[in-house]
Amino acid sequence: MSIYKGNLFWVLLHLGAIVIVVINLLTGLRIASVSRPLWQSISAILPQGLIHPLHFTSGILLIVLVIGYIGWRLLTRGQRPKPVKPQALNFHRLVIRSGYLIFFGAMLSGLLAYFSLAPALVVAVHYYCALGIICYLLLHGGGYFVHYGMAAIKRILWPSRQLSPVSLGLLLLTFLLAGLGLQLSGKAAHVLLVAKVPLSQLIHIDGKADEAVWRQAETVDVLTQGGANFDNGQTRIRVQVVENGIEAFFHISWDDPTKSLKHLPLLKTQSGWQVEQQGFYNFDETRYYEDKLAVMVSNQCQAGGAGTVHLGPKPLADKPANWHGKGYHYSQDGAIRDLWHWKAVRTNNMILADDNYIGPPDKVRPGSRRYSAGYLQDGKESGAYVMNWRWYKPDVITPKRLPKSPELLTPYQQDNSDGLSWVIPWFDYQPYQAEHDNYPVGTRMPSVMYRSNRFEGDRADVRAFARWHQGRWSLELSRKLDTGSEYDVPLRHGVCLWVSAFDQSQVAHTRHALPIQLEFSGA
Amino acid sequence: MIFRFTLLLAICSAVYAYTVRYPHERPGVPVSERWQKLTAKGQPLAPWAGPWACVLDKKNGLIWEVKTDNESIHDGYWSYSWFDGRAGQANLGDCYFESERCDTLDLIRRANQEAQCGVSNWRLPSAEELQSLLYYQGKTGDALIDKGFFPHTKHGDYWSGQAQQPLTSSFRHLGYGALAVNFGTGETLALPYRNAAFVRLVSQLD
Numbered sequence: 001m002s003i004y005k006g007n008l009f010w011v012l013l014h015l016g017a018i019v020i021v022v023i024n025l026l027t028g029l030r031i032a033s034v035s036r037p038l039w040q041s042i043s044a045i046l047p048q049g050l051i052h053p054l055h056f057t058s059g060i061l062l063i064v065l066v067i068g069y070i071g072w073r074l075l076t077r078g079q080r081p082k083p084v085k086p087q088a089l090n091f092h093r094l095v096i097r098s099g100y101l102i103f104f105g106a107m108l109s110g111l112l113a114y115f116s117l118a119p120a121l122v123v124a125v126h127y128y129c130a131l132g133i134i135c136y137l138l139l140h141g142g143g144y145f146v147h148y149g150m151a152a153i154k155r156i157l158w159p160s161r162q163l164s165p166v167s168l169g170l171l172l173l174t175f176l177l178a179g180l181g182l183q184l185s186g187k188a189a190h191v192l193l194v195a196k197v198p199l200s201q202l203i204h205i206d207g208k209a210d211e212a213v214w215r216q217a218e219t220v221d222v223l224t225q226g227g228a229n230f231d232n233g234q235t236r237i238r239v240q241v242v243e244n245g246i247e248a249f250f251h252i253s254w255d256d257p258t259k260s261l262k263h264l265p266l267l268k269t270q271s272g273w274q275v276e277q278q279g280f281y282n283f284d285e286t287r288y289y290e291d292k293l294a295v296m297v298s299n300q301c302q303a304g305g306a307g308t309v310h311l312g313p314k315p316l317a318d319k320p321a322n323w324h325g326k327g328y329h330y331s332q333d334g335a336i337r338d339l340w341h342w343k344a345v346r347t348n349n350m351i352l353a354d355d356n357y358i359g360p361p362d363k364v365r366p367g368s369r370r371y372s373a374g375y376l377q378d379g380k381e382s383g384a385y386v387m388n389w390r391w392y393k394p395d396v397i398t399p400k401r402l403p404k405s406p407e408l409l410t411p412y413q414q415d416n417s418d419g420l421s422w423v424i425p426w427f428d429y430q431p432y433q434a435e436h437d438n439y440p441v442g443t444r445m446p447s448v449m450y451r452s453n454r455f456e457g458d459r460a461d462v463r464a465f466a467r468w469h470q471g472r473w474s475l476e477l478s479r480k481l482d483t484g485s486e487y488d489v490p491l492r493h494g495v496c497l498w499v500s501a502f503d504q505s506q507v508a509h510t511r512h513a514l515p516i517q518l519e520f521s522g523a
Numbered sequence: 524m525i526f527r528f529t530l531l532l533a534i535c536s537a538v539y540a541y542t543v544r545y546p547h548e549r550p551g552v553p554v555s556e557r558w559q560k561l562t563a564k565g566q567p568l569a570p571w572a573g574p575w576a577c578v579l580d581k582k583n584g585l586i587w588e589v590k591t592d593n594e595s596i597h598d599g600y601w602s603y604s605w606f607d608g609r610a611g612q613a614n615l616g617d618c619y620f621e622s623e624r625c626d627t628l629d630l631i632r633r634a635n636q637e638a639q640c641g642v643s644n645w646r647l648p649s650a651e652e653l654q655s656l657l658y659y660q661g662k663t664g665d666a667l668i669d670k671g672f673f674p675h676t677k678h679g680d681y682w683s684g685q686a687q688q689p690l691t692s693s694f695r696h697l698g699y700g701a702l703a704v705n706f707g708t709g710e711t712l713a714l715p716y717r718n719a720a721f722v723r724l725v726s727q728l729d
Binding site for chain 2: 040041042043044045138142145146147149312313314320321322323325357362363364365366367368369371376377378379380381386390391400431432451457458459487
């Protein structure tokens with residue numbers, strides 16, 4: 001071992017690095033477990049709860065430590081004994097040199113991902129560097145322990161008491177840099193200028209976005225990642241916002257090669273009707289589900305979802321575990337975040353987005369199998385979509401209604417049924433009776449029904465309509481700047497947005513770290 | 524060195540064994556101290572199981588009808604005028620299961636014929652029994668009832684069996700009506716018999 005490694009600065013830096021790397025690794029693996037369920041198998045040793053801020057903070061601190069280390073290496077170059085002859089590349093040296101590469105890769109890719117600049121390859125590099133760090137810890141830490149025993153541990157725990165002025169200066173500088181880095185990271189955002197348009201300017205919520213205002217409006221492009229079914233889990237979401245003093249209008253578009261409308265369709269089998277699904281029983285369907293897009297609006301702008309993303313199977317000790325092991329959305333500060341959930345079948349045909357919110361964790365309700373923590377719906381006065389089964393079971397269900405005429409199902413039997421609405425017209429169907437159920441095995445039937453009118457009341461505050469064209473969804477939304485509802489967040493200067501796309505998946509959405517912060521012109 | 528290598532291996536194995544021993548938690552079925560789901564044949568069901576047709580109120584010894592959205596006689600959308608065969612107004616509610624329109628007696632008669640949950644003595648609840656269902660800790664915008672056990676409950680008036688109640692304010696000129704509990708507001712008020720209100724039947728546990 002090198003003789004200078006008892007130096008107080010080095011020992012503090014090394015100890016700091018151990019703590020920070022372990023935090024970074026464990027939080028990173030928990031984040032990875034959302035998209036890579038394999039890691040749920042070691043869930044017991046992974047942290048749960050508000051993981052993203054911890055991961056981002058430890059990432060920034062690691063970068064600062066590395067800068068401090070490089071500075072120390074440079075400034076103490078003259079003090080280190082020079083080898084008489086070139087040193088052989090022994091095992092430890094090889095591991096450490098490999099570590100430099102791995103840590104550099106992890107930090108650079110992490111930074112790019114943080115700023116939504118990481119293409120799929122870079123995201124993969126970040127993940128594989130994390131795996132490399134696990135190996136590094138075993139080979140470096142384990143290697144020194146096996147080679148030198150307790151002496152190695154003593155060396156990293158017991159420094160000499162000397163601290164040279166250079167080391168002291170570097171230590172202070174490192175702390176200063178850490179503070180600065182954390183301060184700056186707390187303010188980072190994708191800023192989006194919101195232009196004011198005259199009230200006389202009509203904007204149709206039709207998904208076309210062919211009004212002149214959209215050609216002039218500023219655009220923010222966010223590369224989101226981690227969603228099921230998208231190419232490499234990524235899609236680039238383009239966001240534009242304008243306002244007229246009363247309402248705000250949003251045009252959001254994103255790449256999605258497949259238009260997915262087959263929302264939990266029913267399939268006639270030998271044993272009866274079955275809901276087509278592969279993960280719905282665990283509330284994590286990723287095959288037979290409609291496309292969706294969610295917009296979160298928040299007065300809180302912390303990176304990683306405004307403090308609402310709590311990962312792990314049981315992030316709340318006194319609340320039930322979740323079925324998919326991924327986590328819950330809820331707020332801990334008592335404030336609500338607005339959440340608009342556009343759904344390609346269930347709400348698009350209502351020309352609405354489902355107006356929801358994320359608030360403090362809900363109470364446990366013994367009659368409900370799914371506990372959704374803080375993810376809740378605004379109240380409604382009337383209107384609903386319902387599913388065409390009396391009671392969901394993974395094997396066989398009984399539909400609530402059947403078509404009055406079998407021909408009504410003919411279009412749904414074709415491979416390409418993207419042109420259909422996949423919503424059951426209520427009055428073309430009749431209550432289920434076994435004697436009318438003569439459909440052949442293999443018949444497919446939609447399962448979304450509008451029993452009454454569209455939503456009315458607080459839940460219907462967000463008008464929305466989207467069109468899919470040549471591999472891209474184009475969604476227009478509008479909402480009053482201030483609805484007056486305690487479950488909505490007013491749209492004003494400085495408010496932050498997050499956007500997430502879902503490709504035929506129930507919960508496996510894409511995500512991005514930094515908020516899109518609205519800057520109202522003239523504010 | 525071999526000892527230290529073995530020690531390192533043992534530590535790694537212990538961490539691995541710990542993760543195997545404690546796989547990630549699955550949700551456990553919570554217990555309701557008051558409510559018990561019952562099948563259409565009267566068999567008890569676990570809180571998450573279904574479909575269920577009735578709910579046993581363990582606290583008050585009552586069996587409650589569960590509303591549905593399957594267009595059967597128990598559909599939550601149907602409304603009824605108050606009528607007991609002598610007093611009240613017949614056939615002024617809306618439902619699909621009667622050739623004429625509906626009243627409370629129609630539902631009681633059909634439910635007793637059907638003997639849902641093995642019960643054939645269904646009746647209208649008292650106002651006090653209905654009030655015992657009021658639940659103020661529901662989700663935002665929910666009707667004031669535990670919807671995990673009582674789905675398809677409307678934000679509206681539900682008839683009690685308490686008739687001959689003097690009407691007040693704008694209904695005063697109609698004389699008498701029956702008490703109803705509103706599951707949107709939690710209020711209990713006397714309504715004219717002719718009003719179309721919702722119904723949730725009840726039966727005393729034998």
